Amino acid sequence: MKHFPIFMALEGHRVVVSGGGEAALAKLRLLLKTEARLTVIAANAAPEIAAWADEERLTLINRSMEAGDALCARLFYAANEDDAEDARVADLAHRDGALVNIVDNLEDSQFITPAMVDRDPVVVAIGTEGAAPVLARAIKKDIEERLSPRLGLMARIGKAFRAKADALPFGLKRREFWADYYNKDIATEAQAQEALDTLLGKHLNAQAKEGHVELVGAGPGDPDLLTMKARKALDAADVVIYDRLVAPEILELARREAVMLSAGKEGFGPSVTQDAINEMIVSHARAGAHVVRLKSGDPTVFGRLDEEIEACEASGVAWSIVPGITSASAAVASLGQSLTKRGRNSGVRFITGHDTKGFADHDWKTLAREGEVAAIYMGKKSARFIQGRLLMHGVDAATPVTVIENASRPNQRILATCLGELEPTLSDANLSGPALVFLGLAPRAAMAAAQQHELEAVS
Structure with a gap:
């Protein structure tokens, strides 16, 4: 995460925009929703900006930016749609101590403005750090459709009710009260007030919920x-x-x-x-x-x-x-194999390499039968013990054994070997993550290579 998301308090604080064209208009339409004191510096401001100035929604300075224009500003936007001019005014704003955003220049900006879903005072910010603006817009559209247009009304009324809701114990009971409220479909302020009063009485009188x-x-x-x-x-x-x-x-x-x-x-x-x-x-x-x-x-x-x-x-x-x-299902999928196969094995054993008493003993004689498949959990440290027991009971040393470390994770590793080489293969691999050992299964690619080797040996 290169950009840490925060919500900055702008009420009563200066925000300065340099530029008077489409880029500046796009930022101002968003900034006008805040309670910041807006200043626009532009020699040729668009008519909309001039109209907002006439309505006293912002202050317009009809000239190019000069040193000191961004003093005491919390945020500064360079939106001149000219790289050289944006670089010049950004440098001035930096010197004045403002946080600087250069429109469409992620690399030289100190902050970015995310895509937003506005249900004031509920605001959802969506950022992709400039990597995928189209994705951010798609996510915004999806969230817009999910959130009720009346959510802002409910939140504003709920905020005013918080002091009364404090009569409920902090924690679970209070969360359940607010969850009940925001799950309702409320159309008017009167309905919201009535719902809050009714719910508060219900939750105050409710018996403590069992865990x-x-x-x-x-x-x-x-x-x-x-x-x-x-x-x-x-x-x-x-x-x-x-x-x-x-x-x-x-x-x-x-x-x-x-x-x-x-x-x-x-x-x-x-x-x-x-x-x-x-x-x-x-x-x-x-x-x-x-x-x-x-x-x-x-x-x-x-x-x-x-x-x-x-x-x-x-x-x-x-x-x-x-x-x-379970790990066996995820691990065997990474091998391109199935745990069971018609004509090979009609069952599969899930066994553990160690239990509360140490290395776990099993029915090694049954496991030694040709075609048996076993998924051995927690078998990394008990591999030599398992290898010895299986060889002792007659399992062919050439039986395929596959070890999957960190199954399904980005750092997954697959070791294809055979029972006779299980140790020292495991020790040499220096595995650090959780590992699952498969007896009788090999990765599909490894099996194909082995079959090809047998064919070449015969010919």
């Missing part, structure tokens, strides 16, 4: 793979308790006011205990919060889901599950 826990799957990491239901849960959450592997881009989707609590676990490393996590979940829910327990992948797959459900039930806390896309 609720949503156990939500964050998917493998790509925010585009987050389900719509998970997005809605994050938007409504008062408290988000998240795992170490949840991508930062997904955490950014949570409501800004939400309390964000890390509950990181790391295999064979420092971790928040499960008892401590259970206590966090239950205590916030008991306090009336909407708690989202955000788990990487799908909470029903190696997510200790049952332990957290049991903690909720033991405390009388309501809960629900929002499934997510």
Whole structure:
């Protein structure tokens, strides 16, 4: 982000525009909606600008800009539609201490004016840092259609009602009151006032809302793979308790006011205990919060889901599950493969490389059967153990093994190897992110190369 969005207070402050043509008019039509003291400096101002000056909506100086004209101005626009003149007046404004925007010159401007959706006092600003003005206009059009033309009226009346609404406890109850109000379709000021009075009485007399826990799957990491239901849960959450592997881009989707609590676990490393996590979940829910327990992948797959459900039930806390896309599904898609294939395997095993007691033991004899496919979660540090068990039970050392690090994320990495070379391949790769190991699957391109090699060997 090269431009940090802010809303600057302009009431009673100077804003100066140099230029009197179409570029200046475009800026002035927007600036006239503010309560700034506007000054236009132009030797040949358009008739509209002269008319606004006659109406005392702005001050017009009929000459070229001189040193000192931008003194005490908060903002300055160079809109002369002449590069040399814009550069000259911008330099003068810089010296006078104003923030400078040169119209259609992003590189030399100190600030930019975004596309805006105006429902005064509700204003939505849309910026693309000059990269895609057409996209900004398209987004503006979409938002314009979504927001009621009466939203500004409702906001103005709601603002005047805030002192009365302070009778509600700060936090969840007050947010619910305002959410109820802004979800109504109100046409007149009288209707808005009546709705506010009625809603306030209803919320003041309402019993305290019970907390609720949503156990939500964050998917493998790509925010585009987050389900719509998970997005809605994050938007409504008062408290988000998240795992170490949840991508930062997904955490950014949570409501800004939400309390964000890390509950990181790391295999064979420092971790928040499960008892401590259970206590966090239950205590916030008991306090009336909407708690989202955000788990990487799908909470029903190696997510200790049952332990957290049991903690909720033991405390009388309501809960629900929002499934997510598990890492195996995202990872196998990146291989151009399917987890099951007719004639190869009619099932697939999801197994873990380690559990609470250390390296996890499995039915290695069954896994050793030809054509078996397994997705091994948390198998990075237990790879040598898994390799040894499988070879011991007769799995062919040439069996394809694929390791996917950071599945679905921009820094995803795919290692194609075989069981006999799983170690030292993993150690040599120096993986730093979460990794999933597939037994019996190879990337489609790797399989094609192997088949070609066999054909060449035969011929």
